[in-house]
Amino acid sequence: MNKKDIIICRCEDVSLEDLHNCLEEGYTTFEDIKRILRIGMGPCQGNTCGLLAQREIAKYLKLPLSQVKVHKVRPLITGVKLKAIVENNKNES
Amino acid sequence: MKANIVIIGGGISGVAIAYNLAKKGMKDIVVFDDNYMTGGATGRCGAGVRQQWGTKGNCIMAKMSVDFFETAQEELQYHRDIEFKQEGYLIVATNKEEDEQFAKNVILQNSVGIPAKQLSLEEALEIVPHLNKDIVTSATFCNTDGHLNPFLMTDAYYHAAKRLGVKFFYNEKVTDIIVENSKITKVITKNYEVITNKVVNAAGGFSYEVGQLAGVELPVYSENHEILVTEPIEKIQGPMVISFSKNIYCQQVPHGSFIMGRSDLDVERGHDIGSTHKFLDEMAKTAVNLLPPLGDLRVIRQWGGSYNVSPDRQPIIGDTDQLEGYYLAVGFSGHGFMFAPMTGLLVSEVILGLPTTIDITDLHIDRFKNNETTEYEHSVV
Ligand SMILES: Cc1cc2nc3c(=O)[nH]c(=O)nc-3n(C[C@H](O)[C@H](O)[C@H](O)COP(=O)(O)OP(=O)(O)OC[C@H]3O[C@@H](n4cnc5c(N)ncnc54)[C@H](O)[C@@H]3O)c2cc1C
Numbered sequence: 128m129n130k131k132d133i134i135i136c137r138c139e140d141v142s143l144e145d146l147h148n149c150l151e152e153g154y155t156t157f158e159d160i161k162r163i164l165r166i167g168m169g170p171c172q173g174n175t176c177g178l179l180a181q182r183e184i185a186k187y188l189k190l191p192l193s194q195v196k197v198h199k200v201r202p203l204i205t206g207v208k209l210k211a212i213v214e215n216n217k218n219e220s
Numbered sequence: 221m222k223a224n225i226v227i228i229g230g231g232i233s234g235v236a237i238a239y240n241l242a243k244k245g246m247k248d249i250v251v252f253d254d255n256y257m258t259g260g261a262t263g264r265c266g267a268g269v270r271q272q273w274g275t276k277g278n279c280i281m282a283k284m285s286v287d288f289f290e291t292a293q294e295e296l297q298y299h300r301d302i303e304f305k306q307e308g309y310l311i312v313a314t315n316k317e318e319d320e321q322f323a324k325n326v327i328l329q330n331s332v333g334i335p336a337k338q339l340s341l342e343e344a345l346e347i348v349p350h351l352n353k354d355i356v357t358s359a360t361f362c363n364t365d366g367h368l369n370p371f372l373m374t375d376a377y378y379h380a381a382k383r384l385g386v387k388f389f390y391n392e393k394v395t396d397i398i399v400e401n402s403k404i405t406k407v408i409t410k411n412y413e414v415i416t417n418k419v420v421n422a423a424g425g426f427s428y429e430v431g432q433l434a435g436v437e438l439p440v441y442s443e444n445h446e447i448l449v450t451e452p453i454e455k456i457q458g459p460m461v462i463s464f465s466k467n468i469y470c471q472q473v474p475h476g477s478f479i480m481g482r483s484d485l486d487v488e489r490g491h492d493i494g495s496t497h498k499f500l501d502e503m504a505k506t507a508v509n510l511l512p513p514l515g516d517l518r519v520i521r522q523w524g525g526s527y528n529v530s531p532d533r534q535p536i537i538g539d540t541d542q543l544e545g546y547y548l549a550v551g552f553s554g555h556g557f558m559f560a561p562m563t564g565l566l567v568s569e570v571i572l573g574l575p576t577t578i579d580i581t582d583l584h585i586d587r588f589k590n591n592e593t594t595e596y597e598h599s600v601v
Contacts, residue, residue: 158256162263162371163300165475170451170520202495206451206518212504213515 135183136176138169146180150187157184157197167198170206222415223250223387225571226407228394228430229422231262232370232557233549235377236564237420239296242384244568249386250416252409254393258374260424262557264493264525266447266469266479267370268460269558270309271334272362274325274599277534277582278555279332281562284578286364288561289373298376302368303474307458309365310339310348311599312510313358314465322360325599329362336362348461350513355466367460367471370557377564397434404434404545418545420567425491425526427550436542439531439588440551441489445481446499448522450514452476461511462601468506469601470514478517480507483601493524527554533597537563537583538570547571548585554600 130144141164154160157167157180166180167173173180177197185195224246227234230253238251253259269289271282288295289304313319322338329336337360344359345351382388389409397419398406407414421438423430431438452475460471470480482503484496500522508515530536530551539547549567552559566583569576581587582595 156256158259162258163375168449168521170518172521201521201523202500203519203522206520208516208518209450209504209508210515212500212519213508 135179136164136166136169138171138176139165141166141176143183146183147187150184155184155188157181157195160184161198172201173198221250221412222248224248224416225250225418225420226394226414226416227251227420227422228407229253229260229424229427230257230378230388230390231260231422231424232374232377232560233424233552233563234420234422235374235381236560237422237549237567238386239377239381239384240564240568241571242381242386244572244574246572247385249381250414251386251388252392252394252407253388253390254426255391257378257390258371261525261528262370262374262424264447264523265370265557266471266481267368267373267557268309268365268469268471269368270362270365270460272309272311272325272329272336272360272365272599273597274321274328275534275595275597276328276332277595278597279329279334280578281535281559283332283334285559285561289368292373292376292561296376296380298372298379300372300375302372302376304366304368305474306364306366308347308361308363309460309462310344311360312344312351312356312461312463313360314355314463315357318465319358321598322358326360334362335364336360347459348457348511350456350511351461352510352512355510361459365460367473394430394433399434399543402544404543418547418571420547420549420571422549424550424556425528427528427548434543434546436540436546438536438548438550438585440528440536442491442526442528443487443489444492444494444524445483445487445527445554446495446503446522446524447479447481448500448503448519450478450517450519453517456513463510464599464601466506466510467601468503468510470507470511477520478514481601482506491526493526495522495524527552528556529553531588532595533600534595535559535563535583536585537566538580538585540585553597
C-alpha cells in the first residue's frame with residue numbers, strides 16, 4: 128500500500144509518509160516529531176499512534192522498541208467538558 | 221572543540237541569538253541544550269504575541285519583534301508555515317481602575333507606534349460576541365497582535381542558523397564553566413570540552429543555576445505556570461482574550477483548539493512543572509465565567525512550564541560586570557517568546573560590541589543596583 132494512504136495518527140491525519148519524511152529530516156524522538164507533526168497531540172493523546180510511531184522510530188534507528196520513549200502521560204486521560212469540571216465542583220461544596 | 225562563543229540553551233532565545241550572531245558574520249558558534257528542541261518553556265508556552273504593554277521598554281521590544289515576525293517566513297526561508305496569525309489581542313477590563321489604567325496604557329502604546337485602541341463593551345462584543353457582558357466593563361484591542369506556532373518558529377531559526385554554520389547539540393547538558401583569572405576558558409558538557417572565552421546564558425528556567433556555574437549571581441527564580449488545550453472546533457474566536465484582574469488568557473489557535481492559562485498566586489518557587497487539579501478547576505471556572513460557551517469544549521491535555529521571573533518582570537539582557545565574556549538573556553517573566561527576535565538582535569549587538577538598536581539601559585542587569593528607578597510591569601498574567 129502507498130505510504131501516503133497509511134494513516135499513523137488519526138486525530139491529526141498524519142500518514143506513514145509524513146512520519147518517514149520527518150525521520151529523514153532528522154527528528155528522531157517522539158517528542159521532536161510530536162512538535163513538528165502534532166502526533167500525540169489529538170484527543171487520543173498518543174494512545175493509538177504512540178505504539179505505531181514508536182515502532183517506526185525503532186526501525187529507523189535500528190534500536191529495540193524498549194529504548195524508544197513515547198511522550199509523557201499528562202492529564203486528562205479522557206476529554207472532559209470545562210462545564211463538567213465547573214459543575215462537579217459546585218456539587219461537592 | 222574550540223568555539224568563539226557557546227550559547228547555553230537552545231530555546232527560542234538561544235536560537236534567535238545564534239542566528240543573529242551568525243548573520244552578522246560570527247563563526248564557530250556552538251549551542252548546547254539539555255533537552256530535545258523546545259523541551260523548555262518555549263515548547264510549553266501559549267505563544268501569544270502582543271504589543272499592549274504597560275512599560276515603554278516592553279512596548280518597544282514587542283513592537284519591533286512583531287515587525288520581525290511579519291517577515292520571518294521570508295527572512296529565515298523556512299520550508300514549513302510558522303502559522304503567524306494576526307487577529308489581535310482583546311484585553312478586557314472588569315473594573316473602573318482597569319478602565320483608567322488601560323486608557324493610560326493605550327496612550328503609551330500609541331506613542332511608540334502601536335495601533336492599540338480603547339473600546340466600549342459594545343465594541344468589544346462586536347469582536348468577541350461570546351464575552352460575558354455582565355463582567356466586562358471595557359477593553360483595549362490591537363489588531364496586529366497575535367499568535368505563532370512556537371515549535372515551528374524555533375525550528376525556523378534553528379534551520380536558518382544551521383545553514384549559516386552554527387553547530388547545535390541537543391540533549392547535551394552543560395555541567396561546568398571554567399573561569400581562570402576572571403576569564404572564561406572552557407565550557408564542559410556531558411560529552412565535550414569546549415575551549416572558549418564567551419558564554420551566553422539563555423537557559424530559561426535554569427538560568428540561575430547556569431549563572432552559578434560561572435559564579436555569576438542572577439536575581440531570578442523559576443515558577444510553574446500551567447496551561448491546557450481543548451479539542452479543536454470550527455473557528456469562533458479571532459483574537460486572544462486576556463484579563464489581568466480575572467487572571468486568564470485564552471485563544472483559539474489556527475488548528476481550532478483553544479489554549480488557555482492562568483497564574484497560581486500561591487505557587488512555590490522551583491523547578492516543578494507538574495499538572496494539578498487545582499489549576500484545572502480554577503481555569504475551568506474562570507474561562508466559563510468570562511467566555512460562557514467554552515463550557516461545551518472538552519479538555520484534552522494540561523501541562524506546565526517555567527516562568528523565569530525577574531524583580532521587575534522585564535527581561536535581563538546584555539553583559540555583566542561580574543564576569544567578562546558572560547552574556548545574559550534571562551528573566552523573561554512569562555513573555556520571552558514574543559520578545560525573542562529583539563533578544564536575538566540586542567544580545568548579538570552587545571556581544572559584537574556594536575551600538576544597540578534600542579537603548580538597553582532598562583534591560584541591563586545593572587538596573588537592579590539602584591532599585592528606585594525600576595519600572596514595574598503590571599500587565600501580566
Ligand atoms: C504556560 C506558559 C505560557 C506562556 N505563554 C507565553 C506567551 O503567550 N507569550 C510569550 O511571549 N511567552 C510566553 N511564555 C514564556 C515563554 O515560554 C518564555 O519566556 C520563553 O519561551 C523563554 O525562552 P528561552 O529560550 O529563554 O527559555 P527556554 O525555552 O526554557 O529554553 C532554555 C533551554 O535551556 C536549556 N538548559 C537549561 N539548563 C541547561 C544546561 N545546564 N545545559 C544545557 N542546556 C540547558 C533547557 O533545556 C531549555 O531548552 C509562557 C510560558 C509558560 C510556561
